[in-house]
Amino acid sequence: LYMLFIIGQLAWESKAGKFGTFVLFLGLAFGMVGFAAKYIIQWALDIK
Template sequence: MMFGFNEEQIAWFGLTIGVGAFMLYMVFIIAQLAWESKAGKFGTFVLFLALAFGMVGFIAKMVIQWVLEH
């Protein structure tokens, strides 16, 4: 036990909160990349579309796990 949390709780926190924070950071990085490269509206859309596929997959995994548990 670390700080009153067991291993499962720490893993859940790292997976959900940690990966979620990392996704938000990736949004910032892609926005900065689109801005600096002057990608335009379509280029920015394509960059964020690629990122959105990864995020949708991660969120779908969490939803599927929640549905199967309940």
């Protein structure tokens, strides 16, 4: 969750605009979700 605030701060400091902010949140948040999903899938399938 804190990562979303970091992404927002990056968008604010870079003056990315609406579209740039959207792209930052889309790309970086999907990466964060994918990183978390990897561990959840490994746990669910009992893969080490």
